[in-house]
Amino acid sequence: MFKIRMSRPSEAPEIIQIWRNSVDATHDFLTARDRQEIEKEVVSFFSETPVWVATQQDDQPIGFMFLHDGHLEALFVDASARGLGVGKRLISHALALHPHLSVDVNEQNQQAVGFYQHLGFQVSGRSDRDNQGRPYPLLHLSKTNEM
Template sequence: MLKIRMSQPSEAPEIIQIWRNSVDATHDFLTANDRQEIEKEVVGFFSQTPVWVATNEEDQPIGFMFLHEGHLEALFVDASARGLGVGKQLISHALALHPDLSVDVNEQNQQAVGFYQHMGFEVSGRSDLDGQGRAYPLLHLKKAQAV
């Protein structure tokens, strides 16, 4: 049974490893240089920032998300836990906190685009560059509201 809770400072190395495993499994469009630069940013940020973690029966993180003011800034699931509903549970938790949740996703990451669309998100815009000005187009998605 999965549990969702806030991370502990001591879990930063595990969270960063989840990011690495997830990116290695899903972000084959990144250049090697960009991958290294992004990892430096991620290590600096997630070493200091608490995030929501999904944990397994042993209370070990197997996925995480970072929410900021109703926007899902990051959601990563360890490659070994993909397909087990971890991402869905994290999204459900985020939606309970922010029903009008938004997220940006790399356009080249078609697995993620499909996942968010399956979860009821709709494209609300597009940017040619990512948040750091790199040439990785972003799709801006917003949770579709029930009518």
């Protein structure tokens, strides 16, 4: 079973490595240059920002999410832990905190699109570019927790 808790400042390097491992496994559509630019942004942001982490029994982070006002800004699971229910557990926690949850997902990341749709998220819109203006279309998804 996975535990969900807030990250500790000392875990920033582990969180950034989870991001790298996850992106390397799922974001093959990014150009090398964009991947490098995004990584710089991620390192800067997640070095300073607490996130929700999913941990194994040894309390090691294996996935994380960042929530802001009912919007899932980021959800990444270490490539070694994919398919074990980590992402589903993080989403369940997010929905407990925010019963109306939204997320933007890269349209080219079909694994992520399928994951969210499998969990009941529905497309509510689309953008031709990501939030930084790069040519990576986003699908806007939303879900209401029906308890």
